[in-house]
Amino acid sequence: MPLRYGSETAEHNAVRNAAGLFDLSHMGELIIEGDGAADALDYALLTEASAIKPGRARYTMICAPDGGVIDDLIVYRLTDSRYLVVANAANATEVAAELTDRVSGRGAAMTDRTADYALIAIQGPRSAAILAGLTSADLDAVRYYASYPATVAGANALLARTGYTGEDGFEIFVAPDDAVGLWHALTEAGRGEGLVPAGLAARDSLRLEAGMPLYGNELGRDMTPFDAGLGRVVKLDKPGDFVGKAALAKRAQSAALIELVGLMGRTRRIPRHGYSVLWDREPCGTVTSGAPSPTLGRPIAMAYITPTSATEARSDGDDAGRLAVDIRGSAEPADIVPLPFYRRQARD
Numbered sequence: 001m002p003l004r005y006g007s008e009t010a011e012h013n014a015v016r017n018a019a020g021l022f023d024l025s026h027m028g029e030l031i032i033e034g035d036g037a038a039d040a041l042d043y044a045l046l047t048e049a050s051a052i053k054p055g056r057a058r059y060t061m062i063c064a065p066d067g068g069v070i071d072d073l074i075v076y077r078l079t080d081s082r083y084l085v086v087a088n089a090a091n092a093t094e095v096a097a098e099l100t101d102r103v104s105g106r107g108a109a110m111t112d113r114t115a116d117y118a119l120i121a122i123q124g125p126r127s128a129a130i131l132a133g134l135t136s137a138d139l140d141a142v143r144y145y146a147s148y149p150a151t152v153a154g155a156n157a158l159l160a161r162t163g164y165t166g167e168d169g170f171e172i173f174v175a176p177d178d179a180v181g182l183w184h185a186l187t188e189a190g191r192g193e194g195l196v197p198a199g200l201a202a203r204d205s206l207r208l209e210a211g212m213p214l215y216g217n218e219l220g221r222d223m224t225p226f227d228a229g230l231g232r233v234v235k236l237d238k239p240g241d242f243v244g245k246a247a248l249a250k251r252a253q254s255a256a257l258i259e260l261v262g263l264m265g266r267t268r269r270i271p272r273h274g275y276s277v278l279w280d281r282e283p284c285g286t287v288t289s290g291a292p293s294p295t296l297g298r299p300i301a302m303a304y305i306t307p308t309s310a311t312e313a314r315s316d317g318d319d320a321g322r323l324a325v326d327i328r329g330s331a332e333p334a335d336i337v338p339l340p341f342y343r344r345q346a347r348d
Helices: 008-017 039-045 087-101 127-131 176-189 200-209 245-252 305-313
Strands: 020-023 026-033 059-062 068-080 083-086 110-114 118-123 146-150 154-160 169-174 196-197 259-265 276-280 280-293 298-305 323-327 330-338
Touching: 008 020, 008 196, 008 200, 020 176, 026 039, 026 087, 039 059, 039 083, 039 087, 059 087, 068 087, 083 087, 087 110, 087 245, 118 127, 118 176, 127 169, 127 176, 176 196, 200 280, 200 298, 259 280, 259 305, 259 323, 276 298, 276 305, 280 305, 280 323, 280 330, 298 305, 305 330
Parallel strands: 020 196
Antiparallel strands: 020 118, 026 083, 026 110, 059 068, 068 083, 118 169, 146 154, 154 169, 259 298, 259 330, 276 280, 276 323, 280 298, 323 330
């Protein structure tokens, strides 16, 4: 996936106002199937996979026994006994190995099908209108976090209403030989609709505005879902055991040592990954992701900081600018703001 095709700001704004086209074929696609697939994934993952209805999808994570996050995932239930797990490219090999081990002996098998899929996403408020002319599928009936077998631009596809931009949109799984034709068909259908190809830089600024975590930034082996404010994905009450349950149950009852917050800069300087966050000029945390926000016109960031400094910054209004980010030796004041920074209007 290229960093950009042209202007990353123009690509970002196109997704917010019209549509953007992303080549996501680097993602990992793993098939888990068998009569025991539902129960096996209940054990392997944090979500209750057995409760996902065929045709629906769910955001979840796979954790180590100590509760650390190995990867965040999207799980699609294709049939009663067949699931598609989409993993981040950098973690796909490790996730495949973990799933192979965890489903073994539980009536299910894992097959790495990454080489059998290309994945193209169209995201933005005009995405449905652009896609409508290329498929007979009733797009109004395709719910958020749902997937349907469909024909798109003459190719057999799995059509999913999912994405990583904070906008309405679709992710289209096709055979690799069909990818180029699909890309060109979408490009042609989007002429006059504002569709542009979009790269990794726009994808990152879009997901940051939407408050979506990125593995290696907000998520990693050294933190749990609770640290990232994503305790909602941990289904401690689902039947049976699952990998990491004991550690996560203990973490759920423990006082937080760090808190993930949204920051908005008061100056034009940009907080970046790894920069120190300061409270009263003393380090209190670290920026995990930061960028200029084309939509808001201000620098934004996510950061892990101490709960005490977060509470104090919220409670006193911080008129004195006591909360700041150390940007190359300069303490640049910032405010804590609710996540996400941007939320799209609901689809009609």
